[in-house]
Amino acid sequence: MSDEAQELIGDYQYGFHDPENSTIRFDKGLSEQVVRDISELKNEPEWMTELRVKAYNHFMERAMPEWGNCPMLESIDFESITYFLRSSDQTEKSWDDVPADIKNTFDRLGIPEAEQKWLGGVTAQYESEAVYHSIREDLEEQGVIFLDMDSGLKQYPEIVKKYFGSVIPHSDNKFAALNTAVWSGGSFLYIPKGVSVEMPVQAYFRINAKNMGQFERTLIIADEGSTIHYVEGCTAPSYSTDSLHSAVVELIALEGASIRYSTVQNWSSNVYNLVTKRAHAYKNAVVEWVDGNIGSKLTMKYPSVMLLGEGAHAEVISVAYAGKGQHQDTGAKVHHLASNTTSNILSKSISKNGGRSSYRGLLQVTPRSKGCRSKVVCDALILDGTSRSDTYPTMEIGNPSSDLEHEASVSKVSGDQLFYLMSRGFTEDEAMGLIVNGFFEPFTRELPMEYAVELNKLLELEMEGSIG
Amino acid sequence: MRVVSEEILRIENLHVSVAGTPILKGVNLVIHRGEIHALMGRNGAGKSTLANALMGHPAYEITEGKVFYKGEPLEDLDVFERARNGMFLSFQYPASIPGVQVGTFLKKAVASVRDEPPKGRAFRKELTTAMEKLSMEKAVLSRYVNDGFSGGEKKRLEILQMLLLQPQLALLDETDSGLDIDALRIVSQGINEIAVDAGCLVITHYQRLLDLVKPHFVHAMIDGAIVHSGGAELAHELEARGYDWLDVAA
Numbered sequence: 001m002s003d004e005a006q007e008l009i010g011d012y013q014y015g016f017h018d019p020e021n022s023t024i025r026f027d028k029g030l031s032e033q034v035v036r037d038i039s040e041l042k043n044e045p046e047w048m049t050e051l052r053v054k055a056y057n058h059f060m061e062r063a064m065p066e067w068g069n070c071p072m073l074e075s076i077d078f079e080s081i082t083y084f085l086r087s088s089d090q091t092e093k094s095w096d097d098v099p100a101d102i103k104n105t106f107d108r109l110g111i112p113e114a115e116q117k118w119l120g121g122v123t124a125q126y127e128s129e130a131v132y133h134s135i136r137e138d139l140e141e142q143g144v145i146f147l148d149m150d151s152g153l154k155q156y157p158e159i160v161k162k163y164f165g166s167v168i169p170h171s172d173n174k175f176a177a178l179n180t181a182v183w184s185g186g187s188f189l190y191i192p193k194g195v196s197v198e199m200p201v202q203a204y205f206r207i208n209a210k211n212m213g214q215f216e217r218t219l220i221i222a223d224e225g226s227t228i229h230y231v232e233g234c235t236a237p238s239y240s241t242d243s244l245h246s247a248v249v250e251l252i253a254l255e256g257a258s259i260r261y262s263t264v265q266n267w268s269s270n271v272y273n274l275v276t277k278r279a280h281a282y283k284n285a286v287v288e289w290v291d292g293n294i295g296s297k298l299t300m301k302y303p304s305v306m307l308l309g310e311g312a313h314a315e316v317i318s319v320a321y322a323g324k325g326q327h328q329d330t331g332a333k334v335h336h337l338a339s340n341t342t343s344n345i346l347s348k349s350i351s352k353n354g355g356r357s358s359y360r361g362l363l364q365v366t367p368r369s370k371g372c373r374s375k376v377v378c379d380a381l382i383l384d385g386t387s388r389s390d391t392y393p394t395m396e397i398g399n400p401s402s403d404l405e406h407e408a409s410v411s412k413v414s415g416d417q418l419f420y421l422m423s424r425g426f427t428e429d430e431a432m433g434l435i436v437n438g439f440f441e442p443f444t445r446e447l448p449m450e451y452a453v454e455l456n457k458l459l460e461l462e463m464e465g466s467i468g
Numbered sequence: 469m470r471v472v473s474e475e476i477l478r479i480e481n482l483h484v485s486v487a488g489t490p491i492l493k494g495v496n497l498v499i500h501r502g503e504i505h506a507l508m509g510r511n512g513a514g515k516s517t518l519a520n521a522l523m524g525h526p527a528y529e530i531t532e533g534k535v536f537y538k539g540e541p542l543e544d545l546d547v548f549e550r551a552r553n554g555m556f557l558s559f560q561y562p563a564s565i566p567g568v569q570v571g572t573f574l575k576k577a578v579a580s581v582r583d584e585p586p587k588g589r590a591f592r593k594e595l596t597t598a599m600e601k602l603s604m605e606k607a608v609l610s611r612y613v614n615d616g617f618s619g620g621e622k623k624r625l626e627i628l629q630m631l632l633l634q635p636q637l638a639l640l641d642e643t644d645s646g647l648d649i650d651a652l653r654i655v656s657q658g659i660n661e662i663a664v665d666a667g668c669l670v671i672t673h674y675q676r677l678l679d680l681v682k683p684h685f686v687h688a689m690i691d692g693a694i695v696h697s698g699g700a701e702l703a704h705e706l707e708a709r710g711y712d713w714l715d716v717a718a
Binding site for chain 1: 494522525545547551552556557559565567568573580581629
């Protein structure tokens with residue numbers, strides 16, 4: 001164990017998991033049998049097995065989305081993917097297999113070697129799991145349940161059965177169906193009535209083997225009047241030889257509850273990141289998605305909130321950074337299904353080196369929802385002539401009593417800004433890094449400090465050599 | 469009696485074009501350390517062009533002539549290298565950098581220009597002292613660089629940067645515009661402090677700045693060239709008589 005990890009963990013020794021020594025490895029490709037085998041291996045209740053199978057059948061029948069990036073979606077080879085891996089299998093990879101540019105970025109970000117190996121998919125990192133468990137103990141004193149999803153299903157089958165798939169049914173979309181069929185890992189979090197968790201709860205210190213699978217499934221239930229801030233992800237590039245990441249995240253904010261879910265993800269550029277995130281917000285509840293997307297080949301992700309009760313509020317703040325060969329198709333969806341509900345959407349994107357960022361948003365106010373207010377702001381920054389930005393906002397407004405604002409801007413870095421900064425001693429790349437960090441600042445300031453610092457550093461690295 | 473000291477800037481027959489249009493048509497000027505030079509002239513005469521070209525703005529193309537900074541050809545230096553070698557331009561219209569806090573910006577700028585990066589506590593003290601000199605509120609540090617600043621606030625921030633960066637050649641482009649008389653006095657003190665050890669080129673239309681920042685030399689620019697030079701008294705004359713008499717003389 002590293003000294004740093006030891007310092008963080010202190011004398012707490014009980015959180016360690018022994019490496020699971022199973023050598024089970026599924027063949028590539030998907031079939032009903034693979035789905036049943038996953039469920040059996042996990043010793044799941046029958047209802048979950050049947051749900052998986054049902055989802056599998058739906059996945060097979062369901063067409064690909066006809067939006068986002070169709071050619072890229074069509075190029076996914078579902079038969080070449082391994083749908084279930086024990087974490088011990090990951091140790092079979094060699095550090096030498098991790099691409100040099102990714103190792104280099106680890107070094108530049110100052111990530112300790114042990115963690116680099118985890119991030120590179122070479123080893124499972126048990127140190128961080130230990131930290132995760134010690135945080136969990138504090139939460140337990142408040143009656144908060146914080147488990148990985150598999151354990152959640154084992155220990156709290158009634159709660160899981162009630163809510164699992166209640167926000168995002170398996171039939172929601174092709175990738176939600178896939179996730180429901182083969183999900184593994186993810187977090188299960190229940191916050192009891194009136195409990196306010198002050199510290200942001202992190203899925204892992206930086207990362208946690210169990211929580212960051214390809215098909216993780218997260219379920220958070222904030223009971224009446226409770227408050228939680230959940231943080232997942234990391235700014236270091238997550239290298240995966242498996243090219244498909246398809247997660248499902250369901251949030252339930254009951255009356256007067258407040259959930260903030262913050263994510264920063266930086267996938268390596270071979271990854272398809274196709275994630276469904278949705279929340280139910282009941283009366284006077286608040287749901288905030290803070291969502292940062294860097295890296296990947298194609299990301300399609302539109303955190304959404306269904307405002308189900310009067311006075312509920314949704315906040316979606318997202319940034320996307322699209323570099324060479326990347327397409328970030330991200331945005332937000334808010335459904336005003338009750339009166340006097342409010343929402344704010346802020347989306348910022350940067351495109352560079354031929355990258356493409358798309359904002360895709362849906363704002364819906366039903367005819368019966370009176371007196372709703374919403375503000376949507378989309379800002380795009382394009383750093384060169386080969387990059388691209390699109391905006392696809394959809395508004396379905398069912399009655400005239402609502403107050404809606406929509407602002408969109410596309411800008412380029414001005415020569416005057418660059419000259420001004422360079423006249424103060426910054427190189428062109430450094431100047432670009434400052435401008436880009438400034439552009440993302442409304443997002444960055446919402447993140448816990450360590451994430452903000454890392455994100456800024458990462459963007460500065462990304463700017464190096466960006467100007468030809 | 470002034471002792472002529474080290475040569476900071478030598479401009480020889482400088483011609484500069486912007487988008488193919490000639491703006492400067494043969495500027496000659498030498499500035500020594502410790503000298504304050506005032507450059508006056510009508511709008512469009514080429515004063516800002518000279519300042520921007522000296523700092524290395526890519527839109528300003530040098531078509532003829534030479535510039536030497538501390539004896540070395542200036543053209544060899546990129547914009548940031550000019551800054552790191554002690555050149556400073558106080559902008560007439562400073563750009564705003566949304567999302568970047570003044571405090572962060574100042575610290576990074578100082579770190580980029582100095583050989584030794586500033587230490588936390590020592591830098592804070594230095595910053596506080598400089599801000600007090602300019603009667604600036606601490607709250608400025610958490611605002612975004614020039615974003616939503618009034619004209620006067622921008623100019624004060626320019627001078628704050630100058631105090632921290634301690635340039636050897638300060639180019640001040642209409643630093644007095646947008647300042648009320650109190651602010652002008654404060655800003656002038658900042659310029660005078662730097663001017664002791666630096667060469668200064670002060671571009672202005674007005675005598676009121678030159679009453680506070682006393683120039684050793686005053687130059688009148690007309691149509692891209694310096695047509696007349698003199699001592700501090702020339703500024704009074706230009707303010708009283710305008711530039712038409714020089715047009716005739718030229």
